[in-house]
Structure formats: C-alpha cells, structure tokens
Amino acid sequence: MIRNEPGNVPIFEGVSVSTQAIEAVPLRPSPVDLVETFDRILAQRESIEAVLRDAFDKGAKRVYLVGSGGSYLANFNAAYLLEKHLADVTVHHITSGEFLAREPLGVNADAIVIAGSHTGGTKETVASVEFAKKRGATVLAYCSNADTALGAASPNFWSYDSKTTTGDAKQLFTAVFAYAVLKTAGADLDFEAIERNYAKLGPAIKQIHEKVDAEYGELAKKYHTENVTYVVGSGPGQAAAYNLSMCYLMEMQWMNSGFFNAAEFFHGAVEIVEDDVPVFVFLGEDSTRPLAERVRDFAVQRSSKVVTFDSKDFELEGFDEEYRYLAAPHILFTLTGRLAAQYAILNNHDLSTRRYMGKVAY
Amino acid sequence: MIRNEPGNVPIFEGVSVSTQAIEAVPLRPSPVDLVETFDRILAQRESIEAVLRDAFDKGAKRVYLVGSGGSYLANFNAAYLLEKHLADVTVHHITSGEFLAREPLGVNADAIVIAGSHTGGTKETVASVEFAKKRGATVLAYCSNADTALGAASPNFWSYDSKTTTGDAKQLFTAVFAYAVLKTAGADLDFEAIERNYAKLGPAIKQIHEKVDAEYGELAKKYHTENVTYVVGSGPGQAAAYNLSMCYLMEMQWMNSGFFNAAEFFHGAVEIVEDDVPVFVFLGEDSTRPLAERVRDFAVQRSSKVVTFDSKDFELEGFDEEYRYLAAPHILFTLTGRLAAQYAILNNHDLSTRRYMGKVAY
DSSP: OOOOOTTOOOOOTTSOHHHHHHSOOOOOOOOTTHHHHHHHHHTTHHHHHHHHHHHHHTTOOEEEEEEOTHHHHTTHHHHHHHHHHOSSSEEEEEEHHHHHHHOOTTOSTTEEEEEEOSSSOOHHHHHHHHHHHHTTOEEEEEESOSSSHHHHHOSEEEEOOOSSSOHHHHHHHHHHHHHHHHHHHTOSSOHHHHHHHHTTHHHHHHHHHHHHHTTHHHHHHHHTTOSOEEEEEOGGGHHHHHIIIIIIIIIIHOOOEEEEEHHHHTTTGGGGOOTTOOEEEEEOSSTTHHHHHHHHHHHHHHOSOEEEEEGGGSOOTTOOGGGHHHHHHHHHHHHHHHHHHHHHHHTTOOTTOOSSTTTSOO | OOOOOTTOOOOOTTSOHHHHHHSOOOOOOOOTTHHHHHHHHHTTHHHHHHHHHHHHHTTOOEEEEEEOTHHHHTTHHHHHHHHHHOSSSEEEEEEHHHHHHHOOTTOSTTEEEEEEOSSSOOHHHHHHHHHHHHTTOEEEEEESOSSSHHHHHOSEEEEOOOSSSOHHHHHHHHHHHHHHHHHHHTOSSOHHHHHHHHTTHHHHHHHHHHHHHTTHHHHHHHHTTOSOEEEEEOGGGHHHHHIIIIIIIIIIHOOOEEEEEHHHHTTTGGGGOOTTOOEEEEEOSSTTHHHHHHHHHHHHHHOSOEEEEEGGGSOOTTOOGGGHHHHHHHHHHHHHHHHHHHHHHHTTOOTTOOSSTTTSOO
16 A cells, blocks of 8 residues: 655656656646536537437436446436435436446336446446447436447437546536436426526636635645545535545545445444544535534544535525525535645646556456 | 554553453354344235235335435345336335435335334434325334334334344345335246245354354454455445445444445546455345456455455355345345454454444434
8 A cells, every 4th residue: 555655755556756756746727618618518408308308208207327436426416306306207326337237127118317427438338328228218328528439329418528627527417417307307496597507607616616726735735644534425415525535535546535425424434533533524505414514513523634525615606595505516526626636746646647547457 | 543453452432451451352153043033034024015015006106215324234135126126116225314314205105115223213214214104105114123213103113123133134124125025016026936045044144154253263363453444345245345344344343444336446446456455345146246256356466455255155055046146145244244253352342342322422
C-alpha cells in the first residue's frame, strides 16, 4: 500500500520517481465548457420525452436505471425522484454487471431501460442494452459521444459531447431522464418551474467552483495523508459520497476508503469512529437530509476529523427557494471533483493515473 | 484508531487492560439450537403464504423488503430471488431509514411491506411498519420474539424465538418470505422440491460449522491485524460480504474495512489492489457467480492476500445437486460468523463489545 506521507512522492508503476518529482501535478481546472454542456443536455429534453411518451402510451410499468461506477452512482438522484413521485411506475437502480447477471424477468415489453456510460464502451453496459433490446424493452442510452459502441447499440441515444464536463454532465443527464419520465408518466409536478430552475444550474455550479477552489486546498492539506477515509451520504447525496470514496479516493488517489449509507452507518460502521477517524458527510436538501444530519451530529462528538459538505452553504443565483432541492445533488457531486483536484496536487498523483484501468485486461 | 498488533491487547473504553489480559475471549460456539430454529422457521411457511395469498388476491403489485444493518443485508437473497422469478410483481430492497425518509409513493394498498429486525426494537423499522400501515399496505414482519415493539406494531407477525441463532435465522426467514411470495404470486418453480431441500439446510450448516471451526483459526491468525480489509460479493453473496465488512469487522472488531459489489469493484476500488492488500471474495452458486470470479481472478494476480469463500467447497448432505443454489447464500453468510468468532479470540475482543450501541443515545 502506498502511503502518501507529506513531502513524499508516491512511486507509480511505470513512472520514474524523478519525473514525478520534477513535474508537479497542476490543479485540474473547472471544466471550461460546463455551462454550454449543461445547456446542450437540457436542450435534448423534448426528444427524450417523445420516446418515453411512446413507451408509456404502450403501457410501460417499470424503469431500470443501468450503469457502472460513475454511471451507476449518477442514478441515485434519478431513482430517488422516481420513487418519490410515482406510484404505479416502479424504478430499479442497478449496476450493469448485476443487471446482466440477474436477467430480471421484469425486463420485457413493459420495461424502460435507461443506460449510461462516459466512454460509451463499458462492456457490461453495452451488453445490458443488447439484452434489454432482445427482451423487447424500450431502450434509451446516453454517453459522451455518439460514435461509440453504446451509441451504435442503442435505438434511442443522446450525448453530452464534452471531454471535460463528464461526471457533472452525467448527473444532469440522469436528472433530465428522471424528469422526462415523471412528466410523461403523469407525475403531479410543476415542470415549467423545474425547467426554469434547471436552466440556472450551470452558472451556479461555476460560481461554486470558484468559491471552493479558493478554499479546498486547506481541506485537502489536512486529509490527503489519512490512513482511511469514511464517506457517508443519504438519498441523492449517496452519489457524491460513493463518488468521492470509490472513484476519487480509491481509483484516482489510491487511498483507502469506505462508503456508507447514512442510515446504515448506525448499524455497524459507527463503532469504528473515534477521535482520529475522518468521517466525511454529505448533506443535501431532500427528505433524507435528517439521516445524514444524524451521522454528523454523532460524529462531531466523537471525532475531530468530521467534514461536512452541505449544499445549503451555497447561494444559488436565479433559483426559486422552493426549487433549491433540484440543485443540491449536483452541488454535492461537483464538490467532490474540486476536492479531488486538490488532493491530486498534494499527493502529486494526477487524477488520470491508473494502475490497471486501460493498462491490463480484466 | 486501535491497532490490533499481534500480542497486543486492545484497550476498550471502560474496560481495564488487566481484566482484558486475564480473561481471554473464548470461541463463540456454533448456535446449539440452529437446527431446531431452522425447523421452527420453516414450519411457519403456510401462515405466511396465507397472508400473501390474500394480498395478491387483492391485486398486490410491489414488494418492499425493509430492514436496517443485518436485517437490511438479510434481504439481498430475497431480492435476487424475486427479481429473477417474477415479472409483474416488483421488488424494492431498501434500508428502513431510507424507506421512511423517502416515503415512496408506491407504498399503498397495492404494496406488500416485509420488515425484519433481530431485537424487534429498531426504531426506523418499527416506524416503517407504522408508515406502511397508514398507507394501506399489507404489512408482514418478523423478529426474534413476539414480545417486542415490532411484534406489537405488525398486523402479521412471525418470530424465530432464538437468542443464539440470529443472523442465520434472519437469512432463512427472508428466504421463506421470498418463496412464499413466489408461490402465492404464481412463479413457475417446483415448490415441493424447494421445500424438501430447505429441510436439509439446518444439519448441513451445522456440519459446515464443525469443518470451518477446525480451520478458520489459521485464517484469522493471518488477517486479524490488517490495516484495512476489502470484502466483495455479488447477488445474494453480497449479504455475506456486507455482513463481514460492516457488522463483524467494523462493528464487532473495530477494524477498518470497505464493502463492494463485485461488478462495481472494477469501476474504481480495483486500483487500490496491490501485493499486501487483503481482498476477501464470496462466491455463490447463482447467476452472479461470474462477477465474483472475475474479482478473484484479477486479485490473485495482484495480491498475495486474496481469500475466497466458496459455497462449492462444501458438501450438502441430502441436497439435490440442482437445488444447491438454495443453500449457497446461507453457507456464505454462516462462514462470516465462524471467521469472526476466531478474530474475536485473536483480537481479544468479544463480538458483543461495543463503543456506542446500547451505551449512548444517537
């Protein structure tokens, strides 16, 4: 296990120490095309709704949200929204691997399968689309660009067309899919107000990046050498917690970590909390917020290393107060990327440096 | 963070070192009443079926499996079985905390809510039952004994009536519920054969306990001082992996750990695997086995500390070969308890010793 002690340069496979020591990792910039990418995604709403309207006209009853890793966790918010607002259309949030291996019997002509991937080449996700088509389901998919295996496999396909706005783009795409499902399935919501507020999200996120980039260097300095970091979230906020723990800390910084649902935290993991155990808690603005607040309230009494990421700490220019909850999952998610960018500098470990992914077959 | 170095006695809050050093922790015995408890649970099948038959006669469409911690993870197998064998009845596997906080709109007269707890006092689970009743759902619940808050709250209630057969009892109870749902909802399965094989499960588990108790001391000796232990499972086997990681290692041994779905492992966590990182993999006999095999095959090439728990390693006296899959999740689960019992001896940390649970309010 590499220990990232302060001042130490971790040695990566195939990279000489001297190269690493000379070339300091720069701050990964806030995506330059974030606002345009968000606008591009939001503009695809109507064509998505058209496909879904057809499916519901034909009697669709079940929605499967399918993806792996970052594209699995992108669906925590969408699953929450559908479960919250629909009674007779059920939602299933599942990894592509489990979806394929389980072959749920409910994947048939009454099912809508929404699959996502960044690269568009994730093999389990492409295979999930093939399986869902064979079963007669209505299949929709999205990824970074159309010229991909997923683009070729999917009868209904959309892309965000950015190489720099990635995780944030997926978070938004799944929300657009969720609201398109809610609208076409007849949920009782003010979709005009929802759309008006989402249009303000891109600029609001950019402002947040500027604010936290000025602050998160200190946070990273305090925590980048931890032996293990526990990360907790609830409801839609689980996306941020899972992403920080598994994608940023483990995958991109090779640091030990564990992710927990806030409600579950009290049924086991809580016992490892003591003074020097870092507990990072994500607090959103949905109905599951009290679950995460409970973890925070407990942990701050037992550990000096509790960090909270709270969407309420940020102004949201142009948002109606009652629709702030739309933005909260996107805020929490985007914070993880800006924090990871600071860890990368201090650990002198670029976020794109991998041991295995793209290097060895598995 | 307590480090359980070999030969060191961890210091627990409120317990003097000398006491701990003198009173060695004995091996927690295999539950003496396991076979009788299993028989008692299986004998309750018909009354469970009667309640479910009524619910399906009235048009039930959705099943919510609700619980926290050990009673949440007890449902991985049940959720798998329902998803595998039913198209028009959907299953939702959710923690009591999230269930309550989300208040899914689908919890209405068309829903069946099955709630479980060991103590019968888990407040989120009792509140989940109250919420489900208010919404008009058919509510079924089980716990260790009827004289509990959950017993009082639930209109349809069953208990396993044991203080020593606990986790194994819950695994079996959720399977009985799942097959009762499948039978009354009209799944195309040979229920007579299933029942005949389940009747053999208790004695088979007892035989497995004897075998592994003679072996697991060595395994525990090798791994009880690890800095962090990663545990992986797929499908029904996720119950064992989650249980070992969060309930046994973290809650009961105060050791660092993280749990991952086998398919997800390749989308992030894989990058922390190197020679001295322990990766424990659970291998069952269901359709998700290849997901866990893939983790094993990758990990053994990168780490010298890969441990596999494979249900295929055990004979199952009296089982038809084609029904071994019924037993596999129960085998994997029961192995975790026997391994934990050995860790407890070596860490001189009784499995019932807690920092917080039952000691402080949260």
